[in-house]
Amino acid sequence: MVNSANDPLLAADDLHLSFGSTQALNSASLRVYAGEVLALMGPSGSGKSTLLHCLAGILTPDTGRVTYAGRDLSAMSDSERSALRRTEFGFVFQFGQLVPELTCLENVALPLRLAGVGRRQAQGAAAGWLARLEVADVAQKRPGQASGGQGQRVAVARALVSRPRVIFADEPTGALDSLNGERVMQLFIAAARDTGAAVVLVTHEPRVAAYSGREAVVRDGRVREQEYAL
Amino acid sequence: MSAPVAARARWGSELALGVRLSVAGGRSGWVRLAMISLGVGLGVAMLFLAATLPAVTAVRDARVTARTVDPQQSIPRAADTLLTSEIKSEFRGRAIYGQQLQPEGDRAPLPPGVSRRLAPGEMVVSPALGELLASGDGALLRDRWPARIVGTIGPAGLSGPQEYAVYLGTDRLTDTTGHRVRSFGKSWDDGGMSPLLVLLGVVGLVVLLLPVMIFVTTAVRFGGEARDRQLAALRLVGADAAMTRRIAAGETLAGALLGLAVGGLLYLAVGLLLSRFVPPGLSFYPSDFRPVPVLAVLVVVLVPVVAVLVTLSALRRVVVEPLGVVRRSGDRRRRLWWRLVLPVAGLALLYPMRNGLSGQSTGFEYQVMAGVAALLVGVALLLPWVVDAVVRRLGGGSVAWQLAVRRLQLDSGTAVRAVSGIAVSVAGAIALQGLLAAVEAQFSPETGRDTAQFQSDVMLRQPLDPSGSWVRALRSTPGVRAVGPTSSFRAAAAGAAPDADTTLTVGDCDVLRLFARLDSCADGDSFIVTAPGTAALRPGTYAVRERSLPATDPSAQSWTLPAAARTVPAHADPGLDAQSGLMATPGALAGLKRPLADDVYVGVDPSDPDALDRVRNAAAHLDPSVLVWPVDPRSIENALASIRQGLLAGATALLLLIGASMLVNVAEQLRERRRLLAVLVAFGTRRATLTGSVLYQMAIPVALGLGLAVLTGSGLAMVMQALASAPISADWFGIGATSAVAALVVLLTTAASLPLLWRLTRPGGLRSE
Amino acid sequence: MCIVAVMSVGFALLGLLESGPRHGYDLKRSYDQRFGQGRTLHYGQVYSTLARLLKNGLVEVESEPGDGPDRKRYAITSAGVTDVATWLSQAERPEPYLQSTLYTKVVLALLTGRDAADVLDAQRAEHLRLMRELTRRKTGGDLADQLVCDYALFHLEADLRWLELTAARLDQLAGQVTGHAAGQVVGQVHP
Known part of the structure; x- marks a missing residue:
């Protein structure tokens, strides 16, 4: 069990963010602890994806602070945040995230290659993760030739390959049927547990959220965070 | 039904x-x-x-x-005839067309576009020339023809509205200085274009x-x-x-x-x-x-x-x-054989002409057109195969390179379509440049003439006394530095065959330097001029006579070429091969009747742009039809150079057009991948990587297209050079310039796609759902 | 703890007997193994059910040499087989769950000026807690475990979806509840 008394790995404090006249985040605060699986739930348009993007340093909030391992993300330059995302974070999205021209193996190797790892070494590591997620057989295929479930597992492998400390997953099973979705979640969470990565899981499906250790509900740009019961 | x-x-x-x-x-x-x-x-x-x-x-x-005057007509003077003499003048580098007109009767013909007969001292001018003469810019030109403007030439008599043209009424033409015509217009066939x-x-x-x-x-x-x-x-x-x-x-x-x-x-x-x-x-x-x-x-x-x-x-x-x-199209391999049909056919069409155009039957131009078109279209057809074959073998490299190569492997068709335009135009442009370079080499051999002293040649239509007042008039024209009259005789060595005579050119040392390389020269010297491929003349006695007289004419005088005469190499004559012959300074002709001048070489102040036009004015006062030529004719070269520049400009315009269509393709592709780009940025891809992949994606097909184009273009240029019987050489300037422009277009297109790339990779991109 | 699907123990025992006669003790063990997820049968319940079935002529007893109650073997009669077939072919009546405690709690919270969202959040947390436990069990268990837990998970998920929907419409509901007499609202829901 994760000790809630520890300092959080990633924390959002009093975030506000508006897109034009739409207020997406309205004093949102959240803590993510190392190694935990946190489900971000809430109705569509509640701001949960926006909160995820802010936590990952993709979006910068209008006001408020996001701190990762004690570093203030909003004080970083764009390239520093990019480097952080390359090395410390991993991402899984609902769909359309694999580069269609690259083979699945090359897709998985991509984050390592971006971080400067040599091609051979990167693809070796990628092959290991494809096997771990039981999709070694699609390694040489392009994403278009793999099924939806296989594609998501490839995406999960890609998120894990750089051994990130936080993985952000935005509706990772949203485009899959229940059976495929369950399998992806099981493999995903097990692999994340093994690497010790924290997972921030945006979902509106309670059964997917049930893979988390804790949930936070976003409503109208505000977070109701469930604390760990001791 | x-x-x-x-x-x-x-x-x-x-x-x-x-x-x-x-x-x-x-x-x-x-x-x-x-x-x-x-x-x-x-x-x-x-x-x-x-x-x-x-x-x-x-x-x-x-x-x-x-409006052409047919100089080959030989007709007697009558009431319906007209004496003409062409005026070929220039003002500030722009040509002026004109004729002197001298009606010999009431029914003398009028040139097209001219509605009235001109009395001596009257002239009609084209509207453009009239405007020029009326303006401040034309002040200098007003002095050229001391005649009154009595009308304008209508469109029927002009090649275009901007042409400078003049018809000058005169009464000074004779049977020898003018062409007699009964009508204007050309009735003979001059064999068409070269x-x-x-x-x-x-x-x-x-x-x-x-x-x-x-x-x-x-x-x-x-x-x-x-x-x-x-x-x-x-x-x-x-x-x-x-x-x-x-x-x-x-x-x-x-x-x-x-x-x-x-x-x-x-x-x-x-x-x-x-x-x-x-x-x-x-x-x-x-x-x-x-x-x-x-x-x-x-x-x-x-x-x-x-x-x-x-x-x-x-x-x-x-x-x-x-x-x-x-x-x-994804996994289909492109076949090679049928793509080779057209280039091979093109070569087959051009092959029979490898020995030059001379002796080709009429209609050869269609065969050339078909051959060139087949070869160039062949490039467009071959390119997809080449790109396919090369891209399939590419691998390794950075992430940007990998993204671009994989994209091209999956679908090179879109890129190739845009690039095939580049390939064809560059191949064609290189071929044309090569042909032009060859033509240039053929038309303008270096004369080697020293133009420091004299730059213009006033070609007299009738020999004049070199000591006449006209020489002083030329000499006193502002901007003129030197005036050097020359005269020429025919000279026949005593005892030689009557037709084996040669030219004896007489002039000051300064003028003679125009024709041959003289190490030293003083008045009294004479020279034997040698040209490659001709036997050197020997000192001895020569019979010299005026140019127009036959060898047996009794007026011939005897002249001795002294043994001290030095042998010197000739410079090339403009448009002709180097000429051998004899040259003498006036002092070497002591005892001979003073020869009349038929050419006057004029040196002008190079810093005075109007000097040459003043020389033309002075020459026109002597005779409106006198020709004033540059000594070292760079004009043909200039014309070819401007064609080359035009070609390069055309190729550039085409490349820009193609760059625009590539930009549209890239923009479409980027927009389609908006989500993927956002994802790539989310997991930390540098924009430089994405930019690099766009650049590679355009540069790889363009480079391949250029390579193929340079090969085909140079090959075609060599074929063209063979066709034109010109020396075969590669035109590195043309290749370099077109390739540089193509590279620039790729860079520009990439640069132009960047704002869109920036916009699409902004953090908001993931929010499309 | 697991919510066991509501079903008749009697039909389950009959169904189990179709594959052959068994002792009461064997029957209990089979039942527990297959359907007992979290709630095993007592011996007493087994024997009282069997007695009822015997009375209705759906099973019969085959006695074996020896003594003691455990030496009775039960076998299904043809009437019993027919009954099982009829039961299986009959659709279960969907349960409307109109009398929901949770709904009542939400309305009462609104009526008394408390935060209804808190009620919903508390319930969500509780539902998710249970769902996590089921998910953990499912991940470690065999196919039968997975199917049974999924059954429960889907039902819990349905509850949670209702919670989400209600949460999204709390403002609307609050307007109606506070703007009208409570009875009217309840009356609308229970026509």
Whole structure:
């Protein structure tokens, strides 16, 4: 069990963010602890994806602070945040995230290659993760030739390959049927547990959220965070 | 039977549906339609221009022919004859055409465009020349012909509105100084254009028009992927495959027809602009600017037909299913053999002419045109295979490189289509440049003349006394530094065969230096001039006589070439090979009757731009028809250089056009991948990586296309050089310049796509759902 | 703890007997193994059910040599087989769950000016807690475990979806509840 008394790995404090006249985040605060699986739930348009993007340093909030391992993300330059995302974070999205021209193996190797790892070494590591997620057989295929479930597992492998400390997953099973979705979640969470990565899981499906250790509900740009019961 | 009628009605309604879809497709539909019609319009405008060129030149040529004086007529003086003498003058580098007219009776003919007879001291001028003479700029020119302007020359007598032309009334022409005519106009056939120029024109036309056609076919495919998705949606509601094809055809037809209209407007606008801003020597009347009707009809009919055919053939590769679009091109390997048919055929057509154009039967130009076109189209056909074959073997490299290479491996067709235009135009441009370089080398051999002292040659039509006042008049013209009259005799060695005579040129040391390399010279010296391939003359006694007299003329005088005469190498004469002969300073001719001058060399102050025109004025006072030539004729070279520059400019314009279509492709592709780009940025991809991949993605096909183009172009240039019987050489300047421009276009296109890339990779990109 | 599907123990025992006669003790063990997820049968319940079935002529007893109650073997009669078939072919009546405690709690919270969202959040947390436990069990268990837990998970998920929907419409509901007499609202829900 994760000790809630520890300092959080990633924390959002009093975030506000508006897109034009739409207020997406309205004093949102959240803590993510190392190694935990946190489900971000809430109705569509509640701001949960926006909160995820802010936590990952993709979006910068209008006001408020996001701190990762004690570093203030909003004080970083764009390239520093990019480097952080390359090395410390991993991402899984609902769909359309694999580069269609690259083979699945090359897709998985991509984050390592971006971080400067040599091609051979990167693809070796990628092959290991494809096997771990039981999709070694699609390694040489392009994403278009793999099924939806296989594609998501490839995406999960890609998120894990750089051994990130936080993985952000935005509706990772949203485009899959229940059976495929369950399998992806099981493999995903097990692999994340093994690497010790924290997972921030945006979902509106309670059964997917049930893979988390804790949930936070976003409503109208505000977070109701469930604390760990001791 | 009513079935065919019903079928036709359905066809019509489906085509109409396509037309409606193209305009009802919302903003993107409009953008697509606009791109297609703009692309087709540009192409159509260029095709119309090409169709206009022959018409404009034909009309100009007809008018110029109609005013030509036929010098071969030999007719007695009568009441209907006219003595003429051509005036070939220049003012500030612009040519002035003119004639001196001396009617010999009441019924003497008038040149075209001239409505009244001119008395001595009267002249008519073209409107452009009249304007010039009336303006401050023309003050210097007003002094050239001391005559009163009594009218203007009408369009019928001018090649174009900007031409400088003058007809001068005179009474000083004689049978020997003038040509007697009964009418204007040329009745003889001068054998048409030089085959070499025809070759240039033909190759130029093919080189410019092929990329235009390729551009039109690319333009028709603008936004094709969005269209395919639209068609898929139509299949979902029940359209069958044939219907979707007809709907697509209708949509393209709408774009092509709109393109025709746009092209027509563009053409008119360009015509209006051209008639004002074309170089004065090429000026034409707006009424001349209309395409050859047959060609215009061909363009109007063929462009929409080609557009529809291209669309249909593009759809052949695509299976439009109700739930989406499947591209068949993905894994299909391109075959080589049929792509080689055209280049081989092109070579086969050109091969018989390897020994030059001389002795070719008429119609050779069609064979050349077909051969060149086949070779160039062959490049366009070969390129997809080359790109495919090379890209398949590429690997390794950075992430940006990998992204680009994989993208090209999956679908190189779009990139190649845009690039094949580049390849064809560059291949053609290199071929033309090479041909031009060869022609240049042939037409303007270095004369080696020293132009420090004298720059102009005033060619007298009748020998004059070199000590006459006209020499003083020339010498006192402001800006003139030196005046050097020369005279020439025919000289025959005593005892030699009567026809083995040679030229004895007499002049000051300074003038003689123009003809041969003299190490030292003083008055009293004489020289034996040698040229390659001729036997050197020997000192001894020569019989010298005036140039126009026969060898046996009794007026011949005896002259001894002293044994001390030095042998010196000749410089080349402009337009001729180096001439051998004898040269002497006036002091060496002691005892001979003083010869009359037939050429006067004039040196002017190079810092005084008007000096040469003052010399022309002074010469015109002597005789309006006197010719003033540059000593070292760089003008041909200049003309060729400007053709080369024009060619480079044309190639650049084409490359820019192609760059624009590449930009459209890239923009479309980027927009389609908006989500993927956002994801890539989310997991930390540097923008430099994405930019690099866009750059590589354009640069790889362009580099391959250029490579193929340089190979084909150089090969074609060598074939052309062989055809022109010119020395064969590679034109590294042309290759370098065109390649540099192509590289620049790639960089510009990449740079132009960056703002869109930036915008699409902004953090908001993930929020599209 | 697991919510066991509501079903008749009697039909379950009959179904189990179809494959062959068994002792009461065997029957209990089979039942527990297959259907007993979290709630095993007592011996007493087994024997009282069997007695009822015997009375209705759906099973019969085959006695074996020896003594004691455990030496009775039960076998299904043809009437019993027919009954099982009829039961299986009959659709279960969907339960409307109109009388929901949770709904009542939400309305009462609104009526008394308390935060209804808190009620919903508390319930969500509780539901998710249970769902996590089921998910953990499912991940470690065999196919039968997975199917049974999924059954429960889908039902819990349905509850949670209702919670989400209600949460999204709390403002609307609050307007109606506070703007009208409570009875009217309840009356609308229970026509």
